[in-house]
Amino acid sequence: MPPRPTYALALAGVVRRYSEGESALEILRGVDLAISQGQSVALVAPSGSGKSTLLHIAGLLEHSDEGEVFIAGRPTARLADAERTRIRRQHIGFIYQFHHLLGEFSALENVAMPQMIRGLSHKEANARAKDLLTYLGLAARLTHRPSELSGGEQQRVAIARALANAPRLLLADEPTGNLDPKTSDHVFGALTELVQATGVAALIATHNLELAGRMDRRVTLRDGKLVELA
Numbered sequence: 001m002p003p004r005p006t007y008a009l010a011l012a013g014v015v016r017r018y019s020e021g022e023s024a025l026e027i028l029r030g031v032d033l034a035i036s037q038g039q040s041v042a043l044v045a046p047s048g049s050g051k052s053t054l055l056h057i058a059g060l061l062e063h064s065d066e067g068e069v070f071i072a073g074r075p076t077a078r079l080a081d082a083e084r085t086r087i088r089r090q091h092i093g094f095i096y097q098f099h100h101l102l103g104e105f106s107a108l109e110n111v112a113m114p115q116m117i118r119g120l121s122h123k124e125a126n127a128r129a130k131d132l133l134t135y136l137g138l139a140a141r142l143t144h145r146p147s148e149l150s151g152g153e154q155q156r157v158a159i160a161r162a163l164a165n166a167p168r169l170l171l172a173d174e175p176t177g178n179l180d181p182k183t184s185d186h187v188f189g190a191l192t193e194l195v196q197a198t199g200v201a202a203l204i205a206t207h208n209l210e211l212a213g214r215m216d217r218r219v220t221l222r223d224g225k226l227v228e229l230a
């Protein structure tokens, strides 16, 4: 028998309910998904269909009510919160619609910080942060604070920060949703290039079908289940 592939992310039978008064609203009704290392997947689904919920569960920020989430082959549902946090820090990078950078720190510091939290020296963390920011065209913006950067630049710093710890899995929730079409296109181009260059697995929620077309696969949520699109 061939060896079972180890997916960067695998979801099996994921169910999530929210209580609504007396009744329960079932948002995810048995979601299955497997993403290999190096593969990029766009999640294109209507507002309110459960995209953010799914990303939070995949990123171990939220628990599912049923089902299992495997990160790099390891089941996580029954792990203690401290261990889930450790796995998240080690293996997962996040990009949100709004950059969530720390306002009092420079671009370089924002990208270096997660690496120092993981134990890298100041020098190593700064060197990697500088490389990533330079790759993203921000070599002349290293010492700028977020408020001194444009929206597209802020989002590129957020991309660098998400990839700073060389995660296996990148999760992004409308990463260009806050940008004008031209900047969005530019930032998305930088993101897809880095996804390819680093070999990270990526699950990216977007409303933009053209941008989704540049990913390896496209999936949607239909009646709480994940469906593969052409």
Ligand SMILES: Nc1ncnc2c1ncn2[C@@H]1O[C@H](COP(=O)(O)OP(=O)(O)OP(=O)(O)O)[C@@H](O)[C@H]1O
Pocket: 018, 019, 027, 045, 046, 047, 048, 049, 050, 051, 052, 053, 054
């Ligand atoms: N904590 C919560 N308690 C109750 N209901 C919730 C909670 N979080 C989300 N929901 C509901 O679950 C549904 C899915 O929400 P979610 O944010 O995952 O959708 P989405 O597809 O990301 O939407 P959008 O594209 O608008 O961001 C929505 O109807 C929302 O109101």
